[in-house]
Amino acid sequence: MRIQYWYSFLGMAFAIPAMAQQTESLVPYVKPLTGTARMGHTYPGATVPFGMVQLSPDTDTLSYEQNGQYNKDVYRYCAGYQYADKTIVGFSHTHFNGTGHSDLGDFLIMPTTGALQLNPGTADKPESGYRSAFSHDNETAEAGYYKVKLDDHHITAELTTTPRVGIHRYTFPAADQAHIILDLVHGIYNYPDKNVWTYVRVVNDTLITGYRQTNGWARTRTEYFALSFSKPFKNYGCENSSARQVYRGFWRKFNQNANFPELAGKQLKLFFDFAITQGEQVMLKMALSPVSMDGALRNLRAEAGNWNFDGYKNAAQQAWENELHRVEIFTPDKATKEVFYTSLYHTFINPTVYMDVDGSYKGLDQNVHKADGFVNYTTFSLWDTYRALHPFFNLIQPARNADMIRSMLAHYDQTSLHMLPIWSHYANENWCMTGYHSVSLIADAVVKGNASFDANKALDACIVTASNRWYEGVGDYTDKGYVPEDKSGASVSKTLEYAYDDWAIAQMARKLNRPAVYDSFMRRAAYYKNVFDASTGFMRPRLSNGSFKKEFDPLDTEGQGFIEGNAWNYSLYVPQDPGSMIELMGxxxxxxxxxxxxxxxxxxxxxxxxxxxxxxxxxxxxxxxxxxxxxxxxxxxxxxxxxxxxxxxxxxxxxxxxxxxxxxxxxxxxxxxxxxxxxxxxxxxxxxxxxxxxxxxxxxxxxxxxxxxxxxxxxxxxxxxxxxxxxxxxxxxxxxxxxxxxxxxxxxxxxxxxxxxxxxxxx
Amino acid sequence: MRIQYWYSFLGMAFAIPAMAQQTESLVPYVKPLTGTARMGHTYPGATVPFGMVQLSPDTDTLSYEQNGQYNKDVYRYCAGYQYADKTIVGFSHTHFNGTGHSDLGDFLIMPTTGALQLNPGTADKPESGYRSAFSHDNETAEAGYYKVKLDDHHITAELTTTPRVGIHRYTFPAADQAHIILDLVHGIYNYPDKNVWTYVRVVNDTLITGYRQTNGWARTRTEYFALSFSKPFKNYGCENSSARQVYRGFWRKFNQNANFPELAGKQLKLFFDFAITQGEQVMLKMALSPVSMDGALRNLRAEAGNWNFDGYKNAAQQAWENELHRVEIFTPDKATKEVFYTSLYHTFINPTVYMDVDGSYKGLDQNVHKADGFVNYTTFSLWDTYRALHPFFNLIQPARNADMIRSMLAHYDQTSLHMLPIWSHYANENWCMTGYHSVSLIADAVVKGNASFDANKALDACIVTASNRWYEGVGDYTDKGYVPEDKSGASVSKTLEYAYDDWAIAQMARKLNRPAVYDSFMRRAAYYKNVFDASTGFMRPRLSNGSFKKEFDPLDTEGQGFIEGNAWNYSLYVPQDPGSMIELMGxxxxxxxxxxxxxxxxxxxxxxxxxxxxxxxxxxxxxxxxxxxxxxxxxxxxxxxxxxxxxxxxxxxxxxxxxxxxxxxxxxxxxxxxxxxxxxxxxxxxxxxxxxxxxxxxxxxxxxxxxxxxxxxxxxxxxxxxxxxxxxxxxxxxxxxxxxxxxxxxxxxxxxxxxxxxxxxxx
Incomplete structure (x- = not known):
């Protein structure tokens, strides 16, 4: 059991508080399938708390585009899994939990039997590809463990993880042919040009390294891997479905499709053939790295040195026990306990660790950095999570929360844009949603006394972030006290959120004894009043000339000056001063x-x-x-x-x-x-x-x-x-x-x- | 003058022998324009001996393909420059010297005046783009220095380099508009899909970093840069001529084409606008790195800390003086001296240094390595250079030659293919030409007592390299004593070259006291006899069944069992035993x-x-x-x-x-x-x-x-x-x-x- 070892990399050694007696196991209350239907966008697979690897079944691989049009159905697959689906394409190693946009789905692995198939096939005809039918009757999803029977291949697949390594165990039937597919074309929110480049190196008959570089929601993202098999494959091969490569010296001399160990191209898929006996278990370990194949190999060796699947599973579940025990609840109602601990489980998934065991990570500047005295995290869905998730961490995971803020401050130092993150993942800013809510997280930590970072430097970063005139109407907001709808859409949402964020900056400034900053941002914190329309009783978009926008339907969310909310809901967004807002509203x-x-x-x-x-x-x-x-x-x-x-x-x-x-x-x-x-x-x-x-x-x-x-x-x-x-x-x-x-x-x-x-x- | 400093990174500190009095300057005898017409494929620009940067004008940018067909004219532009051309597209930073295939041409810079143009235009209409007409009357090419007048823009351009930094000095006329173009689409042996990805970061108003990733002759190559201007630009912008990016969050929020500092895409071109006065000189320094933007920045700071153009030029030319003085010749004939020192200059260009000032370099495994006690080199055109160039180095540059061999042994350690390099450049094997002539270089160094590497380990690498049955007929060669033409083309060239290479391995084994290896490879060294056809008196292709191939024209080079030579020339290729060959031939x-x-x-x-x-x-x-x-x-x-x-x-x-x-x-x-x-x-x-x-x-x-x-x-x-x-x-x-x-x-x-x-x- 190396749990002690890898825990230290997650920064957990210092973060686990004195626990209750742990008489009761809490893992059984966690139901990872919760939210996997329709719009929950959670994934049911295996991960450890805040783990870098999220190893989970993908039930479809829809393209972002279909016939040149945006394919709305792709939205359902933000986490790669829809409960109603009848087939599994395979198991990929990176997933967001519950997002409203997506990316990732790196390094799909699928074990198969029978004739080799290198395309996934379609959901209605799973036999047309390597995918397999499955039944929820044969599916088990626990915190840190996932198991499913792949009906078409008669293979039982089990998954668990360490922080940086996905562990697979496949129990094969008797079969003349047994394959393991490694599909680097597969991805979530995929489209034909999403892959920028893929690379695979067959180091020996049990070790593969490589990378996948994508232009997706993250504009320029590369994820590296090292893949180890528990037994040697007897044969392997490749399919590169990208356009031909012009310089063909390689191809003239060698058939790269069969047993050729160094592969590069835009769309690589590999297969590995195994000689198996009935009931034989083949394991594989897939380590990730944000910086290099060498890094992935280091992570593999540091976290997953043996082939004891049950040991990894126990370690993963013990990690969950430790985290879940931070909040013990007592209620006779089992359902409530299940909802509660499933919720707690879901809060402890994102943000995820984004650095190698030696602290190396890719920065916003696309250089490799070393985290100096903190754990670097990624996946900051800040427009969502500044509201309750980070305050919750600030209460129950303050050490981690401070490290998350240090990760955001590193982002700030590394970007040329003088901005704290808006919605960032994997060394990229995707600019999703409105506001500059990093400042809220930082203020909350400073005000509540959890600032293990340089608070004054952080306040400076907040001030600069809030002063970028080019960002989403901030120039007009600064000059006029509101964002004009004719200049920048969702102008009311922006005005209200900036005003709240500015109040948060002011609170931090007060705590840090910087009265001029406090005064200046408290002035801005009242700008919400500038978009209140007394005639309707709602917040309402204004134009550059000062007038309210004529057409206005407070029930509608489209083109009304708001985002993800109508005037009825959004008009109540003055959390910094509900008392004054209530006065304003009568x-x-x-x-x-x-x-x-x-x-x-x-x-x-x-x-x-x-x-x-x-x-x-x-x-x-x-x-x-x-x-x-x-x-x-x-x-x-x-x-x-x-x-x-x-x-x-x-x-x-x-x-x-x-x-x-x-x-x-x-x-x-x-x-x-x-x-x-x-x-x-x-x-x-x-x-x-x-x-x-x-x-x-x-x-x-x-x-x-x-x-x-x-x-x-x-x-x-x-x-x-x-x-x-x-x-x-x-x-x-x-x-x-x-x-x-x-x-x-x-x-x-x-x-x-x-x-x-x-x-x-x-x- | 930092010359002493950067010299130590080139491994020259230990490599410069006691010199003659250096009474006569030899640089004036070097004529870099030699070989720039037709098929010489040399480049006239600035470089230092074995320098990582080769900064030279490109006179055209033909595509490898034209209307879907191979464009034979592209071959003329292996070095980017043809003497007969009347226009210069710009100045790029990487060039091969005299190769028969090509790649590179990274990071084209072009200073312009007048209306901004971001396409290069055509040779017959230079005014249709940013390129410029020029005249050889206004062109000066010296070792380490190049100067030209750009007629269309009335700009005088001067170039020099340090090992890793290209230094430009542009003297502007009076002009309302002055631009400097940075074109990442430009390249040598280009074609529309050659760029895999480009990335640019405007760090501040004088510093830019970025990279260009290509799928060219080097299958997967990335070159990084850091670019510094001597004065702040007033404005900048970008054109990304690649297909649209699907996820458009960036574009919805920001216009990336104007003053946006973080850019990524497949085909980036940038421009920087300057306010200039008549006669004003603007300098720029472009540092390269094989591993990262950080590395390029380190190289920039280590080698080019000031803005003294003449100082850099003097240092570069002094570096050439030192190298040229290794061989002093005395002859009253100035023309002979010019040919001689121009030849010496051309021998001291490739292979080139391929590592940062801190020793970091990209390995064949696409990981970053640190050169441990040696200078890492790249660009090994071994089928050519094992014959006389490396023996010349072994005599006159033995320390460098040993480091080149150590670079090749690192390649061997890093590839999954168990092969020493064939033709390698920039962390890639391009497999050009025949034989496994790395073994010749190594044998020559070992036999002549210049092995500062582990000679026995090197011999093991040679043996493994010569025993890869999958490589170009080696299996049959081992079994039958010749490569059958029906199995592997150019079979006679291969058989003859393998036999010579095997003899070289044997010589090394004798020197290292490994008689079994000696015996085994001396047996193979005689296999040249197996392709001699006494009936014609020529070496002649044989088939698997042992018979000679029927159709045979000893004057032809196409399909006759040879490569780059006909039977008349190639039949004489038994350098290891001319005496026996002469007997064989009568x-x-x-x-x-x-x-x-x-x-x-x-x-x-x-x-x-x-x-x-x-x-x-x-x-x-x-x-x-x-x-x-x-x-x-x-x-x-x-x-x-x-x-x-x-x-x-x-x-x-x-x-x-x-x-x-x-x-x-x-x-x-x-x-x-x-x-x-x-x-x-x-x-x-x-x-x-x-x-x-x-x-x-x-x-x-x-x-x-x-x-x-x-x-x-x-x-x-x-x-x-x-x-x-x-x-x-x-x-x-x-x-x-x-x-x-x-x-x-x-x-x-x-x-x-x-x-x-x-x-x-x-x-």
Missing amino acids: GKKRFVAHLDSLFTMHLPDKYFEHTEDITRDGIIGNYVHGNEPSHHVAYLYNWAGAPAKTQERVRMILKHQYHTGADGLGGNDDCGQMSAWYIFSTLGFYPVAPGSEDYAIGSPAIEKAVLHLENGNTFTVEAQNQSDKNVYVKKMLLNGQPYTKTAISHADIVKGGSLVFVMSNKP | GKKRFVAHLDSLFTMHLPDKYFEHTEDITRDGIIGNYVHGNEPSHHVAYLYNWAGAPAKTQERVRMILKHQYHTGADGLGGNDDCGQMSAWYIFSTLGFYPVAPGSEDYAIGSPAIEKAVLHLENGNTFTVEAQNQSDKNVYVKKMLLNGQPYTKTAISHADIVKGGSLVFVMSNKP
């Missing part, structure tokens, strides 16, 4: 009624049709939980003097929006943001405005929870008398003393202690 | 008559038409000097008891095949092989069989030469009474003692001393 009474309408009105179908990444289930009335802009909305009743309504709405959302089962998520999990909302809300509090020290009080949905904090303290939440009906907070005791506020501070939690809720069925 | 008398016919017969035009890489001037009778297989042939008279005929023929070849002037070379210079033949023959001796300790005596063509050897000794050759008519050796004195052999040993030379020839006009 005072508390009117506001409560307005919120009630949001949750109860009917959203006609025509407004829903444009929304591609949530299902109808992701909506309650006109409140959209499947997208993020409203995630704080249920808590706003607190500011309007109606905390019981917060309690009631939160419980309703918890109950209706989260289940286990493949269709358990109403929208993309968004790299753990949806799950983090669930966890906070289940515990009874929520970070409405990251960068503030306070969490808003909601309604705890379990009997008891113990938070094991990294500082060694524990904080216990108890909900006496809670049930599906007893959702209202009658009274609270903080460390035994009556507590009447509708918020609790971060400091009160991390110093340890207990918060007791006494619940009731009456508001 | 004895000395018959052989002399046969050789005489070779030199005097007329080769009908129809046999010449297929030969694409030499001009008619490269032929004397049917003796082809422009290709290499006959390079030893004039010396064979020595073995037939007719040394006077060797003397006569050698002088004839020297006189007719070598001149200065653009058309001074009758065929490709072949990375210095043609030039090395000239130097050896001018000095009066030649290495007929590398791997032997002996040089065959010819006829010295100068009055006196002093070889300054690295061991500190000097060896003087004197030719008393020599003239164009006095080409015959009447008598010789070695260190004052009469000497009557037709060969002189390497040991006799390197221990120092003198060899005096007394010449006469009678045989």
Whole structure:
């Protein structure tokens, strides 16, 4: 067992707090198939917490384009897997968890029997290619372990991982021919020109190295591998389906398609033939690296030195036990425990480690860097995750969260653009969504005292990021106090989000005693008022000339000045100052009624049709939980003097929006943001405005929870008398003393202690 | 002056022997324009000895393909420059010297005035693009320095280099617009899909980094750069002429064509705009690296820290002075001196250094390696250069030659193919031509006592290389004693060359006391006999069934079992045992008559038409000097008891095949092989069989030469009474003692001393 060894590379040695007795195993409550149907976009395969390898079955390989048109169906395959599918194409090694756009799917492996086939075939005719039919009856998905029977090939496939190595075990039937396919053309969100280049080197009869370079969502991304087989192949070959190479000296002299060990081209697929006996198990280990084949080989040797599959599986599951035990909940309801620990599992997947065991990683400048005293992470879906996921990490994974911020600061140092990340993955910025929410993460860490990085330097980076006039209307925002819709679309979303981000910068500046910065950004934090249209009561797009845009439908999300939300939802996005917003909107009474309408009105179908990444289930009335802009909305009743309504709405959302089962998520999990909302809300509090020290009080949905904090303290939440009906907070005791506020501070939690809720069925 | 500093990176600190007084400057005798017309394939630009940067004007950018067909004209542009051309496209940073195939041409820079143009335009209409007309009247080419007036732009361009940095100085006219173009699409032997990827990062307003990745003659090659301007540009932009990128988040948000600092795509061209005044000089420094942009930046800073153009030029020319002074010749004939030192210049260009200042280089396995105690070189045109260039290095540059061998052994360690290089460049094997002549270089170094590498390990590598049954008929060669033409074309060339190579391996084994290896390879060394057809008196292709191939025309080079030579020339290729070959061919008398016919017969035009890489001037009778297989042939008279005929023929070849002037070379210079033949023959001796300790005596063509050897000794050759008519050796004195052999040993030379020839006009 090398678990101790590879844990140190993940920066976990210092990050695991003192645990409870661990009497109960929590891994059995994790259901990785949750969210794999429709729009959840989770993947069911094996990974370790924040692991660099995400080894998971892909059930289809649709192209981004079909007949020259965008193929909308490709969107369903963001995680490579759809529960309703009947076939598996193979097992690839990189996947996002729950994103609303995608990439990756590197290095597909598929074991087959029978005649060699090098194309995947189609879902309706799996026999037309190497893919295989499968049944969920023969499928097991656990945290760190996945197993499935490949019906067409009569092969049982088992998968587990270390942080950087995917481990496969294939149990073969008796068969004249047994192959293992390595398909470098396969990918998620693929299209014919996505592969820029592929390279494979057959080092010897058990070791292969290579890389795949793509121009995808990440504009210029290269992933390297080292692949080791447990037994020698007897034969191998290649197919390069790319256009011919003009210089053909190679081809004139050698047949590169058979047993030729050095291969390069745009579209390589390889096969390896094995002599097998009935029931024989062949294992393979696929190590990844962001920097080189040598790096992948180093990772392979450091993390996966033996062929004990069960040992790797046990280590992976023990890693999950350790992480899951950071939050122990007590409830007699098994389903709740399953949803809770599945959510916790989903929060501990992204961001992922992005460096070799020796600390080498690819930087935004496309140079190789060495992480100096931190673990480098990638996959920052920040527009989603700044809301609750990173605040959750800031509470329960503060060491990792600080390293994530150091990774973002490295990004800042390495880009020529003077920008902290917007949505970044694999040494690339993909610019997805709006705002500059890196500043929120950094402010939250600084304000809550978790800044193991240089906080003043980080504040400088935030200021520069927020001052790039060329970025998405920031110049006009700075000059006019709002983004004009005629200059930059989704202008209201941008204005509101910039204002919140600017407030977060101000909070950080206050903490760091930089009053001029504080004043300047607090001024900007009030710019949300500039897009409020008193005549309609909504935030509404304005034009350069100062007037509001004429055409305006507050129920629509298309072309109305918003992104992933209509005016009804987005107009409530002033988390930095709900009190003033409520005044703006006509005072508390009117506001409560307005919120009630949001949750109860009917959203006609025509407004829903444009929304591609949530299902109808992701909506309650006109409140959209499947997208993020409203995630704080249920808590706003607190500011309007109606905390019981917060309690009631939160419980309703918890109950209706989260289940286990493949269709358990109403929208993309968004790299753990949806799950983090669930966890906070289940515990009874929520970070409405990251960068503030306070969490808003909601309604705890379990009997008891113990938070094991990294500082060694524990904080216990108890909900006496809670049930599906007893959702209202009658009274609270903080460390035994009556507590009447509708918020609790971060400091009160991390110093340890207990918060007791006494619940009731009456508001 | 940082010359001392960068010299140490080139491994020159230890390689420069004690020099003569250096009273006479030799650089003025070097005429870099020699060989730039027609088939010489030399380039006229600036480089330092064995420098990583070869900065030279390209006069055209023909595509390898035209309308889907191979474009034969592209062959003329192997070095990017044809003397007859009237326009210059720009200045690129990597060039081969005199090759018969090509690649490279990386990072074209072109300064322009007037309206911005981003396409090169055509030769007949230079005003249609950024290229410019020029005149040879306004062109100066010196060792380490090149200058030209760009007529269309009224710009004077000057170029010089350090080992890893190209230095440009542009003197501008008064102009409203001044641009510097950086074209990453441009390349030599280009074709539309040759670019795999390009990347550019504008770090600040004077510094750019990037790379260009190509699939060319080198199948998978990436070259990195760091470009520094002497003054800030005021504006910049880009054109990406590749197919659209599917994921367009970047493009939706930003216009990457104007002042956007992070660019990636398949076909990038950039421009930088400058505000200039009349007569203003703008300099730029372009550093290269085989491994990374960081590496290029390190090279830039280490080698080119200031903006003193004349300082760089002086350092480059001093480097040439030092190298040229290794061989001092004394002759009243200025033309001879020019040919000699131009030849010496051409021998000291390839192979080129291929590592960063910190020793990092890309290996054959596409990983980054660090050269441990040696300088890593690339561009091994071994089928050409094993004959005379490397033996010349082994005599006059033994430290470098040993490092070149260490580079080849690193190649061997890094490839999965268990092969020493065949024709390798830039971390790729291109498999050009026949044989496995690496073994010849290694044997020559071992036998002559210049093995600073592990000689036994090197011998093992030679044995493995010669035993790869899959390589070009080696299996059959091993089994049958010849390569059957029906199994592998050019079978006679292969059989003859393998037999010679095997003899070389045997010599090394004898020196290293490994008698079993010696015996085994000496057996193979006699396999040349198996392709001799007594009925025709020529070497002739045999088939698998043992019979000779029926159709056979000993004058033809196409489909006759040979490559770059007909049976007349190639049948004489038994350098390891001319005596036995002469017996086989009917004895000395018959052989002399046969050789005489070779030199005097007329080769009908129809046999010449297929030969694409030499001009008619490269032929004397049917003796082809422009290709290499006959390079030893004039010396064979020595073995037939007719040394006077060797003397006569050698002088004839020297006189007719070598001149200065653009058309001074009758065929490709072949990375210095043609030039090395000239130097050896001018000095009066030649290495007929590398791997032997002996040089065959010819006829010295100068009055006196002093070889300054690295061991500190000097060896003087004197030719008393020599003239164009006095080409015959009447008598010789070695260190004052009469000497009557037709060969002189390497040991006799390197221990120092003198060899005096007394010449006469009678045989």
